[in-house]
Amino acid sequence: MNQFEINILGCGSALSFIKHSLSSQIINFCGKLYMIDCGEGSQFQFRTMKLKFQQLNHIFISHLHGDHCFGLLGLIYTLGLFKRTTDLCIYSHPEAKRLFQPLIRYFCKEISYQILFRSFDPNCSELIYEDQKLNIFTIPLKHRVPTVGFLFEEKFKKPCVNIIQEMCIQNNLIKNTHKFNDFNLSNKKITQNISKKTTNFSRKYAYCSDTMYHEKIIPLITNVDLLYHEATFKSEDLVRAKKTCHSSAKQAALIAKFANVKKLVIGHFSARYSDELSLLKEAQEIFPNTILANKFMVLPI
Amino acid sequence: MNQFEINILGCGSALSFIKHSLSSQIINFCGKLYMIDCGEGSQFQFRTMKLKFQQLNHIFISHLHGDHCFGLLGLIYTLGLFKRTTDLCIYSHPEAKRLFQPLIRYFCKEISYQILFRSFDPNCSELIYEDQKLNIFTIPLKHRVPTVGFLFEEKFKKPCVNIIQEMCIQNNLIKNTHKFNDFNLSNKKITQNISKKTTNFSRKYAYCSDTMYHEKIIPLITNVDLLYHEATFKSEDLVRAKKTCHSSAKQAALIAKFANVKKLVIGHFSARYSDELSLLKEAQEIFPNTILANKFMVLPI
Numbered sequence: 001m002n003q004f005e006i007n008i009l010g011c012g013s014a015l016s017f018i019k020h021s022l023s024s025q026i027i028n029f030c031g032k033l034y035m036i037d038c039g040e041g042s043q044f045q046f047r048t049m050k051l052k053f054q055q056l057n058h059i060f061i062s063h064l065h066g067d068h069c070f071g072l073l074g075l076i077y078t079l080g081l082f083k084r085t086t087d088l089c090i091y092s093h094p095e096a097k098r099l100f101q102p103l104i105r106y107f108c109k110e111i112s113y114q115i116l117f118r119s120f121d122p123n124c125s126e127l128i129y130e131d132q133k134l135n136i137f138t139i140p141l142k143h144r145v146p147t148v149g150f151l152f153e154e155k156f157k158k159p160c161v162n163i164i165q166e167m168c169i170q171n172n173l174i175k176n177t178h179k180f181n182d183f184n185l186s187n188k189k190i191t192q193n194i195s196k197k198t199t200n201f202s203r204k205y206a207y208c209s210d211t212m213y214h215e216k217i218i219p220l221i222t223n224v225d226l227l228y229h230e231a232t233f234k235s236e237d238l239v240r241a242k243k244t245c246h247s248s249a250k251q252a253a254l255i256a257k258f259a260n261v262k263k264l265v266i267g268h269f270s271a272r273y274s275d276e277l278s279l280l281k282e283a284q285e286i287f288p289n290t291i292l293a294n295k296f297m298v299l300p301i
Numbered sequence: 302m303n304q305f306e307i308n309i310l311g312c313g314s315a316l317s318f319i320k321h322s323l324s325s326q327i328i329n330f331c332g333k334l335y336m337i338d339c340g341e342g343s344q345f346q347f348r349t350m351k352l353k354f355q356q357l358n359h360i361f362i363s364h365l366h367g368d369h370c371f372g373l374l375g376l377i378y379t380l381g382l383f384k385r386t387t388d389l390c391i392y393s394h395p396e397a398k399r400l401f402q403p404l405i406r407y408f409c410k411e412i413s414y415q416i417l418f419r420s421f422d423p424n425c426s427e428l429i430y431e432d433q434k435l436n437i438f439t440i441p442l443k444h445r446v447p448t449v450g451f452l453f454e455e456k457f458k459k460p461c462v463n464i465i466q467e468m469c470i471q472n473n474l475i476k477n478t479h480k481f482n483d484f485n486l487s488n489k490k491i492t493q494n495i496s497k498k499t500t501n502f503s504r505k506y507a508y509c510s511d512t513m514y515h516e517k518i519i520p521l522i523t524n525v526d527l528l529y530h531e532a533t534f535k536s537e538d539l540v541r542a543k544k545t546c547h548s549s550a551k552q553a554a555l556i557a558k559f560a561n562v563k564k565l566v567i568g569h570f571s572a573r574y575s576d577e578l579s580l581l582k583e584a585q586e587i588f589p590n591t592i593l594a595n596k597f598m599v600l601p602i
Contacts, residue, residue: 014382018348040375041342047319066378066408074341077367081315099407103400107367 002030002133004154004203004301006226009045011267011293013232013246014067020269021045021295022067023209025228026056027152029134035059036150036207042071043078049296053082058129060136061092062209063122063147069096073103080111087114091128093146094119122146125220139220141211143245149208151220156202203301206261209268212242213251218259225301227256228293231266231279246270249279253286267293303331303434305455305504305602307527310346312568312594314533314547315368321570322346322596323368324510326529327357328453330435336360337451337508343372344379350597354383359430361437362393363510364423364448370397374404381412388415392429394447395420423447426521440521442512444546450509452521457503504602507562510569513543514552519560526602528557529594532567532580547571550580554587568594 005028012020022039026046033056035042046053061069072090079088090096097117104115120128120138123146129136132155139149206221209230221227232246241248247255249266256264264287269276276292283290306329313321323340327347334357336343347354362370373391380389391397398418405416421429421439424447430437433456440450507522510531522528533547542549548556550567557565565588570577577593584591 015379017345040372041345044318044342064408066375070375070378070408071341074367074371077371078316095407099404103404106396106400107365107371 002154004029004152004205006205006228006297006299006301007049007051008267008293008295008297008299009042009049010039010295011269011297012067012295013268013270014065016269016271017041017067019271020267020293022071023062023268024071025207026051027205028055029152029154031055032057034129034136034152037062037068037209038071038075039067040070040074043075045295046075053079053084054086057086057088059088059090060128060150061090061096062141062149062207063143063145064093064095064099065145065210068210072100073107076104076111076115077108079113080108084111084113087116089116089118091118091120093122120148122148125151137220139206139208139217141208141217142214143210143212147210149206149211149217149221151224152205152207154203205301208255210246212245213247213255215255215258218255221255221259221261223260223262225262226265226299227259227261227263228265228267229255230268231283232268232270234273234279235282237270237272249282250286253283253290256283256287256290262289264290265293265299266290303455305330305453305506307506307529307566307598307600307602308350308352309568309594309596309598309600310343310350311340311596312570312598313368313596314569314571315366317570317572318342318368320572321568321594323372324363324569325372326508327352328506329356330453330455332356333358335430335437335453338363338369338510339372339376340368341371341375344376346596347376354380354385355387358387358389360389360391361429361451362391362397363442363450363508364444364446365394365396365400366446366511369511373401374408377405377412377416378409380414381409385412385414388417390417390419392419392421394423421449423449426452438521440507440509440518442509442518443515444511444513448511450507450512450518450522452525453506453508455504506602509556511547513546514548514556516556516559519556522556522560522562524561524563526563527566527600528560528562528564529566529568530556531569532584533569533571535574535579536583538571538573550583551587554584554591557584557588557591563590565591566594566600567591 007026009024010021023037024042025036027034126138135153137151141147204224205226206224207228229252231249231252233241233248235248235250252266280292308327310325311322324338325340325343326337328335427439436454438452442448505525506527507525508529530553532550532553534542534549536549536551553567581593
């Protein structure tokens, strides 16, 4: 099975950085590392987790609030000190380029690699990255500034032809593989099953932070294997959650339930709570298969 | 005696951030906090050391390399979230304002305090801050980009008149204070002693990082109580030190010796050394009263 795991570098909201560090994750997919968000200090956690900078080529910024992107400059600077030569792609709201490029030019004059800013429209879901094994889509969210989540969707793990072959053998349509090439693929039952089976092979991870409760994301994240959804507040602080365009733990769980996801991990915790167990309890009452994010947590998918 | 202590938030060079954190110090003088440099993550150490943001009103940036100033944006953002209202002064090379202000305007739209950039000429020593008890001067250094150190000089702790009064009583020139006003201050011996005594009251701290070996700073830091001088490299790596405009531990110690400082603390350690004891040994052979900086170290003066 393809390697597909989530490394949580930080899962705090803007003022809970001491305990949780600021928002950042590394998706390790087949040995390629994809960063989502880059709060201040993300490069410290990255190195503490013994991840490899040379495997990191793509950074996705959900929105331009400081706690999600102020680590970019330091990371870019450090990659330069390591004499990186490979391009680094940064996917973000178009304003990121205008804001960060003058500082990159000034502070990172001597870097030996290129930084390519790729912008997306935060108002619609777009396929923003694709390779042979992976698609990455944006998920428009609802926050105080334009914000997107990201959907990582594995492409079929096995070539279709192998799956067809397996199913034909299981159904006694052919007895061994050498006759496979002669087999007629027009059999409807088989092709339907193939379609179902290959869909099941496609694992999915969705990252949704920061956002208020926003049902429009449900069709985009239905059936994902793992959903990271922000749960900044408890329901008792719902007024504050609405005012700041964040979600409660209960709302994160409702989204997980309605989208029929397999597992929910909640994060982006407010600094006002001394522990997050009450957030977990609140979410689990709606969606039992919920866990709390922790910095340095690794979640295989 | 006035409170005068150095809190080291970080003392690593650009790539040794995991062990030492990046350059930043807080000078606590009479309960007012003055920050020197603000590498990425400085606000994390600041809060870990239980320092109080409301006591911090002045930040001094030695030079515009990322490892000395990339924590500024995060700190400014956080102070806004804490609803600060007091002005924050940032003293730096003039380029800092041009570079950081567009990002501050974009990311910190809602902050309720003013940021005042004060620039200095890095080519000469200037008095850049003064209040009733403290002077702060720049110390021009020699690095790859325009760089200054900072000299914190306590003003006389006691009003001069009290010192004169004390000395007159000690010398039996007057027997009690009520006659003091009539005393003739033309006595030369007394005024010389007064001058000596008041000079001794004036404690001084000098911060010199980043810099190559630069003897021109010696007259500016002579007799300081504590000198923080960078010692990025061992002498065996002197070629690299020269190329990158940094100092060896031996060179830091030579500066301390020639300037007749009371104590030397070395920092800004390269990531290439697994421990810094060999740097300490090298410095102590020249200047025995040397110590190694450590993050979270507090040094009273």
